[in-house]
Amino acid sequence: MPDSLSSPDGGRAAPSTFGAPVSPQGVDAPLRRSAVFLVLVMNDGDEAARTVREVLADLDGLVRTVGFRDLANPVSCTVGIGSRVWTELTGRKQPAELHPFREIAGAAHTAVSTPGDLLFHIWSDRQDLCFELERLLLAALGSAVTTADEVSGFRYFDTRDLLGFVDGTANPVGPDLPASTLVGDEDPELAGGSYVVVQKYLHPLAAWQALTTEQQERIIGRTKADGVELDDAVEGQKSHKTLATITDEDGEHDILRDNMPFGRPGHGEFGTYFIGYSRHLWVIERMLERMFVGDPPGLHDRILDFSTPQTGTTFFVPPTTVLAALDAG
Template sequence: MAREQLGICTEANLHGGYLFFNALEGHERVLRHKLARLPQLFDRLATHFSEALLTSVVAIGSNYWDMLYPDARPAGLSPFPDLPAEDIDLAPVPLDLMIQIRSDRLDVNFIATQQVLQLLQGHAELQEHIQGFRYLDGRSLTGFIDAPCNPKGKTKRVAALVDHLQQPVFAGGSYLYLHCLNFDLSSWQQLNTGQQEDIMGMDKVSGKPFLAGRQAADSHYAVMQPDTAQGIFLQQNMPFSQPKVQGMLQLTYAADAGVLLQQLKRRLGLAEQTQGYDQLLNYSRIDFSAAFFVPSISFLELAAKL
């Protein structure tokens, strides 16, 4: 049975680090071996610092996949779509690699990050390093509970992991859409609580969604609620803050690439039967978006031997 990367369906952590790389041309063979070693590296650290609950994700950019693994490609894996959304720039970028490091200890994240950088030095160039954190009781910087529609328990795996009956080679893997959002908190904080709740479609304190009579069709909750007919997905988001930028890294995992595309269209008001785009985007700017596939540990190890 394929061994999935534990960071896909992990529970919430206090700290997160996100490393974005572009690979050097001609280093594919070496990188296949290096990437296959990363899960072992993280396993050793997770055992040594067991109280930190360290997990990781090694994701391959959709544009880079064929260069790194030319013999097999996940069904439906495509570059991040640059959809014609009015006044919304998705800012897609072709990133080659994304490595997520999450734990309950910032020093353990630092140690893991340094070992990753050392392992990939001379083979991939670091483009961006973003550090995230858990905010209060799992809220975004808007002050609202984040991802209230997320599946729970075993349903997480159903939502996020490729089934072996559908794609045996890529079983245990996951499709990933990533957005780096910059919140306009000064404008957001000028709204009163009722106005914020109408935009979000839920109670600010409890996170409970509004009933149909008050729930606007273009509220954040309404457009982010999975369309079960299209398939479900799993969000693993984390806020971040820099001196001049506050926002959130939104990571959406799914077992099927089509689910991610349909959900993106729903959020942008481009899907059938939608009545507008996510109103929270009026208070956000997307700094960049990217599409990845997260192969299973079994795939990483097997591909390194070929």
Template sequence: MKAAAYASQNVTDYPNNNTIFAIWKFKEVPGIPAAFERLCGLVDNLNHSFTIRVPSGRASCVMGIGHDAWVQLGLPSPLPKELKPFEAITGAKHTAVTTPADLHFHLRGPDMAVCFDMLIAITEVLAPVADCLEEIHGFRYWDGRSILGFVDGTENPVGAERQQFAIVGDEDPAFKGGSYLFVQKYLHQMEAWTRLPVEEQEKVIGRYKLSDIEMTDAVKPGNSHSALASLEDEQGNELKIVRDNMPFGNPSKKEIGTYFIAYANTFSTTRRMLERMFIGVPAGNYDRILDFSTAITGSLFFVPTMDLLGQYSAGDAS
């Protein structure tokens, strides 16, 4: 049975203890449409299966589709209004780079075995027709902190606001229930960061490290992360995105970072936040966290509803 119309993929759930993020790019080979049909059925199957197998574990598989893949696969046209290849944002010192990507998978589970099994099943379908460009194993670090030591996602919307800010509504009726997904892989310069006294680290973030309390405007620097990542519309209403960031790392190779992942009902909100961070307000007053965190990837996807995926699902995979 197909999912009901406008049944969103599980983009509004809260981060779990373990996550795998995977980015795939199609090869120039035959068989891509058939593999995608199997994949649509598999996504539905994985979500249903693990809901039953891990009923209290909030396990889920979310698939996002990039612009070029959307066109190549012949998915509905006109496209979602803001789905296009991500254009790099270049500031005076730092750049939000753009990197190629066709499909993105966000796999959540209470333990890594759930995520691992889901990725194995996805790989069996995709490996003949696509290359995996990134496979990031994320984990919960202490009380929801990034490797930098500060709580990540404090300003995330909660409750009903998650739906409001993450899910496309009547502004794009053909894709109501979908979501814009943007991801970046950040690597942290930990040696430089740990040399900073805690008081200086707090000025970079705009929050007190131990308590996670935000500094007052009179104390918080204008180039702090919390100052530049906040956004309002013309009427003064706060605009938000749903972040599911996770830390990852390979300490022996000195690769330690944060996987930034944002769901939003419009990509323009996410892009404005990135412009404030990388270009600055005013221009040149960029987010100081970028002096310690380098974005090495950047890709935009659209997360269609389960109903739309059901329309492309192969009968033998659902």
């Protein structure tokens, strides 16, 4: 799939020290073994909005309640808020680029747009801690929300997706990480926030596994064993790696991917949950346009022949100061 806040040194945050649970909204938090991706729709009414504000304002408390069960294995949660409820919940103007996910229809494949007002990206090295934090969140939210989508993800071997390739090798690191993910002076009232797009993809694994390794590598644009980039196509059909790379006169624009595999083999369900954080929403949107429409148009990303999107939703991750300021008033 399309292959803060920020820690003080500008790189990926180090794991929390023993006895110090990780606070929410860590866009640059270290990759973990387990995650829950929970997308909710806020129900109508003042009482529902009041309940959601109370829960979001106390999110740090819920994280600490779960985190103190195992201080050596941090658990945390990043919250995104959708455009439909942003102003109602925060009392602030919309983030400059925030809008609902826009459907992208190519000749062969479509990036669908699906409902979602709240995203909870819960992560830990322990699946039970993710489960417990999700349980407490939903209990606190109660009838104020309806679940639109719920996926439990896991790290697969050496951070591979179910297609067998290492995922996230192009993620920014060091000072490039906050520069790529965190809003700055272009939207000063929300500086330190981040745009996030989520999509749930399903894979027909039998069809993918029928391809040779060389065919798979040409589609992805990297070697399968070690993730080394292959040369870009000079013309004609481009690889996933090339189509998912956005460049312009200002250079290359990176995003932070924290994708995770998920699946239920007994149901024949195998997938990748794409989650991308970006300073600019347009970067992810252009990436998806190149994949689904093609560059040139008509030559879509061939990974989509083996990856079907089931969802598509956009959110803005507010800085912790915005969450802390929410109340029932």
